[in-house]
Amino acid sequence: xxxxxxxxxxxxxxxxxxxxxxxxxxxxxxxxxxxxxxxxxxxxxxxxxxxxxxxxxxxxxxxxxxxxxxxxxxxxxxxxxxxxxxxxxxxxxxxxxxxxxxxxxxxxxxxxxxxxxxxxxxxxxxxxxxxxxxxxxxxxxxxxxxxxxxxxxxxxxxxxxxxxxxxxxxxxxxxxxxxxxxxxxxxxxxxxxxxxxxxxxxxxxxxxxxxxxxxxxxxxxxxxxxxxxxxxxxxxxxxxxxxxxxxxxxxxxxxxxxxxxxxxxxxxxxxxxxxxxxx
Numbered sequence: 001x002x003x004x005x006x007x008x009x010x011x012x013x014x015x016x017x018x019x020x021x022x023x024x025x026x027x028x029x030x031x032x033x034x035x036x037x038x039x040x041x042x043x044x045x046x047x048x049x050x051x052x053x054x055x056x057x058x059x060x061x062x063x064x065x066x067x068x069x070x071x072x073x074x075x076x077x078x079x080x081x082x083x084x085x086x087x088x089x090x091x092x093x094x095x096x097x098x099x100x101x102x103x104x105x106x107x108x109x110x111x112x113x114x115x116x117x118x119x120x121x122x123x124x125x126x127x128x129x130x131x132x133x134x135x136x137x138x139x140x141x142x143x144x145x146x147x148x149x150x151x152x153x154x155x156x157x158x159x160x161x162x163x164x165x166x167x168x169x170x171x172x173x174x175x176x177x178x179x180x181x182x183x184x185x186x187x188x189x190x191x192x193x194x195x196x197x198x199x200x201x202x203x204x205x206x207x208x209x210x211x212x213x214x215x216x217x218x219x220x221x222x223x224x225x226x227x228x229x230x231x232x233x234x235x236x237x238x239x240x241x242x243x244x245x246x247x248x249x250x251x252x253x254x255x256x257x258x259x260x261x262x263x264x265x266x267x268x269x270x271x272x273x274x275x276x277x278x279x
Contacts, residue, residue, distance in 0.1 A: 003084040003101045009033055010071045010104070017064040025061035026050075033058075033104070040100060040128055057106045057121035057132035070105045073135040079103060082139055083131065086146050094261040096150065097157040099128055106132035120145045124152035126160070144190040148178040155264045169215040171223045173268040176244030180252065181260050194238035195245045200276060203236075207243060207277050210234060215272075215279065243277065250276035 013032045017025050034046040034053070054060070059067060074080075080103060090096060106121060119134045122145055129149045133142065155174050159166070166174075182190055211226065225233070227240035248271060252258060255274040258266075272279055 002087055002099060003080055006103055007071050007075060010067055014064055014068045022064060025064050029061040053130060056123040057118065059105045059107050067105060070135055079133065079142060082142050083146050086143050090147060090150050094154055096154045099153045102130045104132055106134050122149035124149045124156060126156045129153050140186060140190055144182045144186055147181050147185055151178040151181040151264060158265055163220045165218055166220055167215065168217045168223050168226055169268040169272060171220060171227060172240055172244040173248065173271055175241050176248035177264050179245045180248040184260055194241045197238055197242050200246060203243065212279055247272055247275040247277050
């Protein structure tokens, strides 16, 4: 079954935490949530999985007292069914690969949405993806999140490269393609805020001076500064995400239109060269 019924894992996690008054909650999270994932990627141990998932938004183990209510709310909103339906739709539309999909509450999901915390996040690998959500998402936001991450899975399957071999140019295009898919499917109103943070004119010098000389830097761990930016550095916040989307968007406008399942099979070099951000 593509959409894993992680509700059962989460209820089991809460049950064990209650029995032990929360003692060892980190170990229990690793045992119940991370151990089963190892069946798909056995070379990665549970400690590494736990670190990676926490880094991308998985709830903290010490939040166990809120998890049961959060999961019940997510079930009432039909989150797992919405994702299952969208997976079937997009897999056919994009001729996409089979993936395993894991849905979990996002960190601090029980807090009121007015507080400045992320409501959703995701991360995709070849063959599997993870969605982290609060209970404050609309159906459209759930669909947009899934489309972005499943597009990543499609692109990663096409590239067929290990994370330590992916060059920066592909990291940029992966993010650009994912968010362009949201625009293509659901409209600009569901795009992430970072797609409009800057103007093309403002970032062109950054593109030429910082990004172009580094497009072949390999390894996802070496791309973080380029993608996310950093305060008080030469890299503004979310700059790589912004550039990736603008590259794909302007390529489509100048060279297209292409269907999304055509876009994700084009080389990064072709997309960049045909955009408003030439090499």
